Amino acid sequence: MKSMRAVQVDQIRKPMVVRDIPVPEIGDDDALVRVTSSGICRTDWHLWNGDWGWINVKLPLPIVLGHEIGGVVERLGSRVKGLTVGTRVCVPFNMACGHCPYCLKGLQNDCDNFMWPMLTPGSGGFAQFVRVPNAQLNCVPLPAKVTDKDASALGCRYMTAYRAVRTRAELRAGETVVVTGIGGVGRSCVEIAVALGGQVIAIDTKLSALEAAKKLGAIEVINSEGLSPKQVGERVKALTGANGVDVGIDAVGGSKATLTTLSALAKGGRLVVVGLTSQEDKGELNFPIDEIVAKELSVIGSLGNPQAEYPDLLRLVESGKLAPSRHIESEVGLEDVQAVFDRMPTFQTNGFILVTQFNQ
The missing domain is CATH 3.90.180.10 (Medium-chain alcohol dehydrogenases, catalytic domain)
Known part of the structure; x- marks a missing residue:
């Protein structure tokens, strides 16, 4: 595929638009992931609302939001090791470089070169495909008993x-x-x-x-x-x-x-x-x-969860002691994302709302 459906922000606080845009190109250290589940989180709404300029967060426009991503690896860059095409993965929203002082201490959530999907062109989860930079670190393989819907919850709010x-x-x-x-x-x-x-x-x-x-x-x-x-x-x-x-x-x-x-x-x-x-x-x-x-x-x-702490979390989910998917309120399509955003200022959403329908 050369193009994909995505929800795109053109202007702050203006209705988002579902349109066809190019499938992201990947580099040698990246992965292309087909999104199967994408959570709609209040953090995305904050960015669409123009918040956090006071901490120097600026939304590059146009952009695709979405940062709670579960999916399947479709393509790999030439230097990526430890992953194979077809692997089901979770993509933590605190994508990290892997080599700064914080990453080396296992604190990837504090990475000096952080790459949040919804602030990184080509990586937003309200789309059929995402580019995951530094995929060896930022694609977390899922155990067999952890579902794709669990994975989207594990990308941000649950972790x-x-x-x-x-x-x-x-x-x-x-x-x-x-x-x-x-x-x-x-x-x-x-x-x-x-x-x-x-x-x-x-x-x-x-x-x-x-x-x-x-x-x-x-x-x-x-x-x-x-x-x-x-x-x-x-x-x-x-x-x-x-x-x-x-x-x-x-x-x-x-x-x-x-x-x-x-x-x-x-x-x-x-x-x-x-x-x-x-x-x-x-x-x-x-x-x-x-x-x-x-x-x-x-x-x-407390911000996110470092990749280094995912193994313990995934073991608890796989064992059934924790169940992220039990918090799912509903599943929607890309065309419904704006309507969910419109409910957030008055806290009308409950639990997790996931995008699981990406085709028309």
């Missing part, structure tokens, strides 16, 4: 939740956990925390999200509609009968979610922030620094 809960929070069995925002990342955090032995309290403003958290094993839920961060914190403390929880995961981002999660922490608690801000905060929050000092709280950022 982001895994690193936040297991590696950054260092959650230990028996610890109490608050998860704020029960969307795709939040639901994944609840499932992973429960699987690791955490006692989870879920916080959201939507009854459907709180019901989903209960089904995933949350011991308590709090509807935060109309409540201040301090009021939510008081409810958490009443539920736990203690000073608060050991770990808080902010799976949304922004002032209210971050401060709500912080307010729920006990002395010595760890706050892990996964969500990023949007136009309301533009990357700046007012923190109660005296409380952070007085209670010896830790504030920890």
